[in-house]
Amino acid sequence: MKIEVNKRYVGKIFSLLKLEYPEVSCFLNHETPFQLLISTILSAQCTDERVNIVTEKLFKDYRTQEDFVKIPSSKLEKYIYSTGFFKQKAKSIKNCSKMLIEKYDGEVPNFMNELVKLPGVGRKTASVVLGNVFKIPSIAVDTHVTRLTNLLGIVDTIDPVKIEFKLKEYLPKNDWINSSHYLIIHGRNVCNAKKPKCSICILSKICPSFKLEI
Numbered sequence: 001m002k003i004e005v006n007k008r009y010v011g012k013i014f015s016l017l018k019l020e021y022p023e024v025s026c027f028l029n030h031e032t033p034f035q036l037l038i039s040t041i042l043s044a045q046c047t048d049e050r051v052n053i054v055t056e057k058l059f060k061d062y063r064t065q066e067d068f069v070k071i072p073s074s075k076l077e078k079y080i081y082s083t084g085f086f087k088q089k090a091k092s093i094k095n096c097s098k099m100l101i102e103k104y105d106g107e108v109p110n111f112m113n114e115l116v117k118l119p120g121v122g123r124k125t126a127s128v129v130l131g132n133v134f135k136i137p138s139i140a141v142d143t144h145v146t147r148l149t150n151l152l153g154i155v156d157t158i159d160p161v162k163i164e165f166k167l168k169e170y171l172p173k174n175d176w177i178n179s180s181h182y183l184i185i186h187g188r189n190v191c192n193a194k195k196p197k198c199s200i201c202i203l204s205k206i207c208p209s210f211k212l213e214i
Contacts, residue, residue, distance in 0.1 A: 003153050003208050010170035017182040020202045024181035026132040033108035033133040040125040041092055046083040065106055068097035092120025110134040131177035139164045140180045144187035151209040
C-alpha cells in the first residue's frame with residue numbers, strides 16, 4: 001500500500017487510536033516528579049510492568065533524594081536487580097539524586113536542557129517527566145514508538161531524536177504528550193513485535209505494513 005505521509009495521514013492515525021484508547025496515561029506508577037524520574041531511568045531496556053513491581057517496594061523504603069544518596073550501592077542494586085543493567089542504573093540514580101540536591105535544591109527541573117544534564121537522563125526520560133509531570137508538550141520515543149512509526153511509514157529511521165521531531169512536525173502540540181501513550185498501548189495490545197494482530201487492528205485500512213494473518 002502506497003501512502004502519502006503528511007499531517008492528514010498522521011492525524012488520521014492518531015484520531016483512530018484516540019477512539020480505540022479513549023483513556024491513556026503514564027504507565028509508570030509514581031506520586032512525585034522524582035519518583036517518575038527514577039522509574040523512567042529504571043525503565044531502560046525493561047518493561048514498565050517490571051519497573052512498577054520494583055518501585056512499589058523501593059519507594060516505600062526510600063522516598064527522597066537524600067535517601068538514595070545514603071543507600072549503599074550494593075543494597076540499591078539488590079532492589080533494582082530484576083530491571084537489568086542494575087549496576088549502571090544504581091550509579092545513575094545515586095548520582096542523579098546527588099546532583100538534584102546540590103544543583104537544584106532537591107527539585108526536579110522542568111526544562112529539557114537542565115533535565116538531560118542529570119546522570120542517566122536522556123531526551124526520552126526528560127520528555128516523560130516534562131509531559132507527565134509538568135504537562136509541557138513533549139514526545140517520548142521508546143522502542144514501541146520507534147517500531148510503530150516505522151511500520152506506519154511515518155519515518156524511516158530508528159534515530160529517536162529524528163522520530164521525535166518528525167512527530168512534532170506532523171502533530172499539534174496538544175497531542176504530543178499522549179502520542180507516545182497511544183503508540184505504546186497499541187504496540188502492546190495489537191501491533192505486537194512477535195505476533196501482530198493485523199486482522200483486528202483499527203489502523204489496518206491505512207497501514208502500509210498490514211499483513212493478512214495465516
